[in-house]
Amino acid sequence: MAFGSLIIFLMFLSKATFEELCPLHRSIDVLEGEYFFLCFPGSIQEIFPSKTYTVTWFKESKGKVNLIQETQRLVLSGRLLEFWPIELGDLGNYTYRLSNGTYNVTSQKWSLNVLKRSKDSCFNTNHSSMQVNDAGRSCTLKCSAVPHSKNVTIMWYKNCNIYDSANKEELIFLNLTVEDSGNYTCVVSLSYARRAFNVTSTTELMVADDAAEIVKLEIIEPEETYVKAQIGKEVTLNCTVFLGYSGAASFEYTLYWANKNINSCSESTKEEYSICEKEDVVFNSGNKKYVSKLLWIKTVKEEDFNSNYTCLLKTPNKSRVKNFTLKKGNPPDLPPHVFTTGIIMTIFSSLVAVLLAVLSVIFRVDLVLFYRDITGKDDTVGDGKEYDAFVSYLKDSIPTNVEERKFALEILPRTLEQQFGYKLCIFERDVSLGGAVVDDVHSFIDKSRRLIIILSRNYISDRVMYELETGLHKALVERKIKIILIEYMLISDYNFLPKSLELLPSRRVVKWKEDKSLPLNSRFWKNLRYLMPAKASTSNMRSHNDSVSPTSEEGTQATSVYWESKTFL
Template sequence: MAFESLIIPFLMFLSKATTEELCPLRRSIDVLEGEYFFLCFPGSIRDNLRSKTYTVTWFKENEGKINLIQETHRLVLNGRFLEFWPAELSDLGNYTYILSNGTYNVTSQKWSLNVLKRSKDSCFNTNHLSRQVKAAGRSYTLKCNAVPHNKNVTITWYKNCNIYNSTKEEELHFPSLTIEDSGNYTCDVSISHAGKAFNATSTIELMVKDDAAEVVKLEIIEPGEIYVETQIGKEVILNCTVFLGYSNAAKPTYLLHWIDNSLNSCSENTKKEQSICEKEYNFDSGNKKYASKLLWIKTVKEEDLNCNYTCLLKTTNKPQLKIFKLKKGNPPDLHPHVFTTGIIMAVFFTLVPVLLVVLSVIFRVDLVLFYRDITGKDDTIGDGKEYDAFVSYLKDSISTNVEERKFALEILPRTLEDHFGYKLCIFERDVSPGGAVVDDVQSFIDKSRRLIIILSRNYISDRAMYELETGLHKALVERKIKIILIEYMLISDYNVLPKSLELLPSRRVVKWKEDKSLPSNSRFWKNLRYLMPVKASKSNIRSHNNSESYLRRRNSSDNCVLGV
């Protein structure tokens, strides 16, 4: 008896190598809703125990409850196979089986089945694909992983959701890979069951890389004339950026500089001694490399508005130029003359000048917000943007970021949207799942006026870092968006963040101080509103509507009195 109780697990171990492809023993399996799928245990276990009669029973565990699986028209118990015709979202859970001969039971390890939603915009789900990176020039074979144990099927191959030639085989063979062979390959398996047609799909992202360095043309981003808005007496930084190629390519030879022989490098000493200098730095955005040459003008003068600032790129090809011109921008929310007039008048009154200066420094943000409220100014009208801000935060399932998720999904929108009338774009809340994540992030950032980045010690993840790099590129290079950094928790290691983050002004960083920052009139929300687009708050809108309603009622009352 003791020997018989040990032989079943032993045979399971021996049969794993020959049946692993057909009956995978993975702990976690992803399957798309609406597709045929099956679970099974190795057939050699049953075949090697023919002297005894063994029965198999399947169980499903979900939310702590274990239920016996009964056969239905959709869930079919076919020997050692548990078949789904098709899989539904409700099938999510953990599955086990018990193999029994009436005396001894053997229970397998759990399968954790995760049922994914189908994409409405694509023939595959980006979370349901495998990636293969291969070198160009070599032969390679793609195998369809969706073929079931029933071989009586029809197979159709797609590349980037378009039908790929006329092959109906389980494998695609490439005698010699090229860069053009890169793409998403989807095999669609059609299966007949009970008079109905069912499908099972498998998608492989094939990336073909050339070992040789890719020849890339160095070029200045947005060549030609660029107008930069500024104010007299303010500082301005002109950014000349060059695309250098890709990360796997050798560093090219080039010379990038501003045409001015009097320029020196922007060191700490030169910044204090001269009014204009230049500084160069390199940065990466995804797999692309860039170089930027910054021209720092400490104080803009009236005559500077008539000058051309030219950036020159010299390579082995024809030199390229980029010309910057300065122009006066719109006056700030609170005009400097308001402070100047107040100070001149206060000279004649004892200590009033000192008091005004101190108050204007301490309550600068409050004054600007008060000015916006009383004027009802709204700069968002007609700018073509849909959202006031795109919110980027850590989205990975890390147990230590529960409070951070609550802040991003509840506290932040409750105050900015419900109380102050802003419209936020939160990817996890507002974007329907199933699309291409990279394209969605780019699109929604382009539709937003600000990019709010919630930085914490857990912020580092692939998606969050991509959103950060995209926002920095649009802010520093394309100048299409302004970034607001919320320091939610103290970050222990800044080295993992992009170096270009240091170029952002320190005044655009807002620190969260837990309970102290919760009230809507706290310093945190005031600083955040100060950095957000100029927009009338909900309280002002309600006050304006109430005033109009009151005037209408009064006019109506007057008309009744006059007998109109």
């Protein structure tokens, strides 16, 4: 305790010297992007005669105290903590600690507030001082932004325009005039690490002939003289007057609304009047003093839009007037419950639309087939074709293709022809022997609306290769036929197929699932009918009814959606 008291006493004795070495900042409000430094007053040699000591800086922010480490931007230089430059994140409380290994000295806290720079001005109104003088007197404005280093240049600005570039710390006015009023900003420039930095300070100088001269009628709200109003609604007009600065001499004034038949509003009588003025409200904003007088119009009428409402300020020397005019405003916003209901309905409608779109994609096959059934649509009328599809399949008699031949010669035609009314062209069944096979294949494919290719691992052979290549040419080049690929067996390697198959839409591939695909209402037959041309048939309606009401467990399982698309790589 005795040592701490001695330190405080020594610092007090050396106060003038310490301030000269390390000037105290007037304000701890600083602007972002500028050079700034913190330093502790006092002579370290007087506190610690020994030259062995350490200086440690700490920052307290959000309840946490952190040791400050030196960086390229934060420089610990003896008694100084320098910011090159200061940033918004540097806001907080700062302390230092001196230690010689035996004794520690900790300072009081500096509360540092970092302000944002103004985008529209060379200074921030919250980072300025005020000086009021009468005309005819002398005045000196001092640049408080000059840091400890004297190797700087100084430029003065008045209202953000260059005023004096003589590199001096003070502006001296020998005989002030009203025209000298304005915001004076000094910009101090210095360099560090080959970069230029600035420090600024601003003083607002007010010069008037007398105290009443600096009083002016100033509308705070609204900014315009036209006030929006609506018939049948109430409106309040606000007339606010600038009275001067806190601590300045007061003067007499009268503020009132000058219209006829305006009474004073009181809690007991205001309900009796459709229009009245309220009591003066005096308030401070920073170091400025204001008074506000409100005019309350209980119910706006049509004739009120043709009247002027006059706010009158009287001082011993002069009077000032400000007129207000009502203009019709926009219709009122929707009531909250109506707005909320509208938002809910909009969201609900959007969700329904999205759901319908998703369902239409998932069940597009069922929807198309249902549409064909109820409308009796028929795409085969008048197109000059004889067959609905030409069936291409493996024709070699090998032991492994018995089931495949049964599918091509029995299951496929029995279902498509007998149940759904399609007419197929199957070479072994419908083409007479003895003709030229190539010519017959070409002719019958021309007479067909679709080419059904039953793919399996044994499909490609000399007898079917021509059918496949002819169909691909007519589909991809001549655009005369559409190809439907049925993957009868699982195929793991498609390299044996022509590369031109890759150009076919993958959605034109259906996969046979053996027993699961047998029922008429299975996904396989629905997808196949979807790819076939629309054709009216009484069997179609019966098939649709079967798909809606399956009677067997196998049929019920077959209604599950299965649609596999495969590309041939």
